[in-house]
Amino acid sequence: MAQNTLSISTSFAAPDVGQETKLPLPRYVSLKAKKANVRRGPGLTYRIDWVFQRRRMPLQIIAEYGHWRRVIDSDDQGGWVHYVLLSGIRTVIVKKDLLALRTNPSETAYVRAKLEENVIARLHDCQGEWCELTADGYTGWAHKSLLWGVGPKTDRI
Incomplete structure (x- = not known):
C-alpha cells in the first residue's frame, strides 16, 4: 500500500x-x-x-x-x-532596442514610433504573430516574438 x-x-x-x-x-x-x-x-x-x-x-x-x-x-x-x-x-516588456511600432500588423506598415528595450507597454490585442500596444501615447503593432508578457498562442494573450 x-x-x-x-x-x-x-x-x-x-x-x-x-x-x-x-x-x-x-x-x-x-x-x-x-x-x-x-x-x-x-x-x-x-x-x-x-x-x-x-x-x-x-x-x-x-x-x-x-x-x-x-x-x-x-x-x-x-x-x-x-x-x-x-x-x-496586461502589459509587456520590449525585448529589442528600437522596436518598430507599426500602424498595422505587417512588416511593410508605416513605423509610428520606435520603442527602447525594456519599455513597458500596455497590451491591447494579438492577431497571429502581432500584438497591438500603447507606449508613451503611441499605439501600434509589434511582432509578438520581440515582447515578454504574452503567450505564444493567439487565444491566450
Missing part, C-alpha cells in the same frame, strides 16, 4: 488552472503597486527575498496558494506575492 501512495505522490502533473481562481496557469498579469515584496513562500512569515519596484511590470503567475501568487518576471526571477498587488491589466 505504501508503494501505491509513493507512486501517486511523485507522479502528479502541475494543474492547468489555479486551485484558488480556476484561471489558466501559467498566465500573465501586471504589478499594480509601485513596490511589492517578493517572498520565499506564500505568507507573511516567509522571508522577503527582494522587492519588485516597477509599477505595471508584466509578471507570469505560475502557482496559487490562498491569497498568494507565485510569479516570475522576464528574467525568470520571482517568488510569492500577495494577490492585491497584482492587476489583470
Whole structure:
C-alpha cells in the first residue's frame, strides 16, 4: 500500500488552472503597486527575498496558494506575492532596442514610433504573430516574438 501512495505522490502533473481562481496557469498579469515584496513562500512569515519596484511590470503567475501568487518576471526571477498587488491589466516588456511600432500588423506598415528595450507597454490585442500596444501615447503593432508578457498562442494573450 505504501508503494501505491509513493507512486501517486511523485507522479502528479502541475494543474492547468489555479486551485484558488480556476484561471489558466501559467498566465500573465501586471504589478499594480509601485513596490511589492517578493517572498520565499506564500505568507507573511516567509522571508522577503527582494522587492519588485516597477509599477505595471508584466509578471507570469505560475502557482496559487490562498491569497498568494507565485510569479516570475522576464528574467525568470520571482517568488510569492500577495494577490492585491497584482492587476489583470496586461502589459509587456520590449525585448529589442528600437522596436518598430507599426500602424498595422505587417512588416511593410508605416513605423509610428520606435520603442527602447525594456519599455513597458500596455497590451491591447494579438492577431497571429502581432500584438497591438500603447507606449508613451503611441499605439501600434509589434511582432509578438520581440515582447515578454504574452503567450505564444493567439487565444491566450
